[in-house]
Amino acid sequence: xSIARKDEAxxxxxxxxxxxxKTHHPAIAELSDKELxxxxxxxxxxRDRAGDIAKRQRREMxxxxxxxxxxxxxxxxxxxxxxxxxxGQALKRLNSETARRxxxxxxxxxxxxxxxxxxxxxxSASAKRPASKTADKGMAKNESGKRATKVNPGKVGSVSxxxxxxxxxxxx
Numbered sequence: 001x002s003i004a005r006k007d008e009a010x011x012x013x014x015x016x017x018x019x020x021x022k023t024h025h026p027a028i029a030e031l032s033d034k035e036l037x038x039x040x041x042x043x044x045x046x047r048d049r050a051g052d053i054a055k056r057q058r059r060e061m062x063x064x065x066x067x068x069x070x071x072x073x074x075x076x077x078x079x080x081x082x083x084x085x086x087x088g089q090a091l092k093r094l095n096s097e098t099a100r101r102x103x104x105x106x107x108x109x110x111x112x113x114x115x116x117x118x119x120x121x122x123x124s125a126s127a128k129r130p131a132s133k134t135a136d137k138g139m140a141k142n143e144s145g146k147r148a149t150k151v152n153p154g155k156v157g158s159v160s161x162x163x164x165x166x167x168x169x170x171x172x
Contacts, residue, residue: 003086011083019043023090028097036101040094047087054080 003011008020021027022039031039057077059065 003082003089007082008086011079011086016046016083016087019046020086020090023093023097028093031097033101036094036098040091040098043087043091043094047084047091050080050084050087053077054084 005024009017012020019039019042022031022035023043028036054077056065057080061075061077
């Protein structure tokens with residue numbers, strides 16, 4: 001489920017919110033490939049840190065942690081989990097934009113290669129034909145090793161028909 005921008009603003013710190021805002025539609029298209037990679041790296045670090053904090057808070061709530069990180073043990077980790085989810089969705093948007101750009105550059109490279117191949121083909125001379133007008137003998141026919149049938153094709157089915165008739169006389 002996606003998280004609304006209003007909820008992102010509530011969940012995230014100011015610097016994190018600036019990073020996430022770069023991943024939304026009009027701004028993500030304006031990022032260069034280098035900026036995209038840098039933003040992805042920063043978001044991944046922030047998401048991992050939020051996930052680690054959520055795990056620690058969950059341990060504190062169960063009483064498994066040795067000592068609490070704050071003044072008192074955590075009683076809820078819902079906000080941290082939502083923060084991690086919001087950062088994860090921003091990272092997902094960045095990954096899909098990276099994949100889209102790679103796909104587009106791959107298509108462009110393929111099209112350029114195809115155009116180059118077409119130009120090379122049209123620039124080359126057509127296939128040379130033989131100078132003489134006489135044809136070669138061509139392929140020779142291979143004779144079959146099977147013998148030709150000596151039975152008249154019209155008589156072939158009459159044997160099975162006669163068998164059917166005699167069986168019908170015996171049965172009935």
